[in-house]
Amino acid sequence: MGSEEIDKGPVDARPGVRLALKPSPRTLDRPGKVAGTQTSVVFELDKLEVFYGAFRAVRSVSMQIFKNEITAFIGPSGCGKTTVLRSLNRMHDVTPGARVSGGLRYHTADLYAPHVSATEVRRRIGMVFQKPNPFPKSIYDNVAFGLRSKGVHAKSDIDSLVEKSLRGAALWDEVKDRLRASALGLSGGQQQRLCIARTIAVGPEVVLMDEPCSALDPVATAHIEELMRELKSKFTIVIVTHNMQQAARVSDRTAFFTTEVDAKFGLRTGTLVEYNATDKIFSNPGDERTERYITGRFG
């Protein structure tokens, strides 16, 4: 589990004040930290719960997610890992009936404070989805879309940022001669890298990835994984994956979720079992359920 100590820093959620731009300079003492690196906490979840209508999908998740690391969420279907991921950039706002309770802080700002704009949140915390979902527009317009939403209109600025983002997503060499062609003509792996380019174009701090490789073949998967390792120096990445080998390969820290029968509602609900450095989780898990899952003796 992450640090039990919850920092009660100033919450930047005064009426009319948007999210604090500057990352917190604080570094928190944490168990299982990677030797020699000191990184700050980007997300702090404190007994986070997510409901769909009356159904409690996720029960009491507390953890910290650290800057410039890849944090992987693993676990069986229905364990709430995607649900937790989507609460990190307020994607649940667009799901009718979805509700989040408990604490969720992004640096020092409460993400669910009344005056926080979900649009501002998502500009800093981007998301890549399971199924590649480029817009039915040209490759160029896909990457430029977020920039234009952000208010960048000068063509030279957009041109250079589009190139930079496509290079960042390791796609530039493949598409530089057909930027005006439809994005839907790309292969699945290229489309997913385009979606990553589109996400990083607006200059977020965090990139959330919801099973980004589950629709891709092994070659494209290897491409994306390599890309994630490169992106780590500039972005904080949180990835949901069904593929344990992938979590072991790319992530610094792994959170294992599972389902349990909710005593209060009598339904299966997701919960966080164990959160630790990835090598620790995969070599010496602290919980029997984690061990059963990673060794394949779990349903």
Place this chain on the structure above:
Amino acid sequence: MDLPAGATETAEFSVAPDLTAKRSWRSVKSAIMTGLMTASVIAVAVPLVAVIWAVFARGLQVVVHGFPSFFVDEIPVIARKPGPGMGPAIIGTLLATGVATLIAVPLGVAGAVYLNEYGMKNRFSRLVRFMANVMTGVPSIVMGLFIYVTWTLRFGYSAFGGGLALASLMLPVVIGATEQMLKLVPNHLREASYAVGTSKSRTIMAVVLPAALPGIVSGSLLAVARAAGETAPLLFATGAATEYNLNPFVEANTSLSLQIFGNATSSFGAAQDRAWGAALTLVLLTFLITLVARFVTARFARIRR
């Protein structure tokens, strides 16, 4: 290789498996259903072809005789006098349909955006959806009567009044078609837009509406084509003119549909000829509008595929 008891390798491959189609009840059923469907297609196509044939056969000579005078000359005041034209009626139809389109399409699309993107299932949008459905069922002559009472009695005959009546007829069609098209826009496109920090309004303007555009244009065109051929509501609101009236807001106007009705029910052969000519003109005009709109949409959606 492990073989089942009694089987040998040669026995397995010496005889080619029989893959030929067998006569069966299933293949008979297939043939019957295929026949029925072909017959339905023909049954649908026959009246359509017959209508177009009749209009061309009777109207073409009227229209091409002394071309292009039929399209530009004013309508003869004396019905039995032979000769062209239908110019004022073409203008009148364009004016009334144009007014109706300018009112009904923006309102209808905006309404559908509210219903599908904002209202969803709340009580108000359910009421609006229900009222739109009811409006689809209102006979066009009743709509004309309504405009006659609320507009024409106060402001007099005009193409604008006719346009108002046509707009009331088009509105529910445009709302319905647009809402269906917005429903078809996959949610993952909206999520992709939100995920890069785009506001809801810009998501609708830059992602949802462009994705639904071809469908919205098709639905609106259907409504425009229907409106262009409507006669009953115009009887009340447009009046009857034989001269050009380019101002949609004042004075009586006319339309192709009104001229078809008036001339076809006349006992004079010359008038009946003009009715056929007007009918052909209306068909061509509708076809032209559809063609132009499709072309424009295709330009908009060129990158998509």
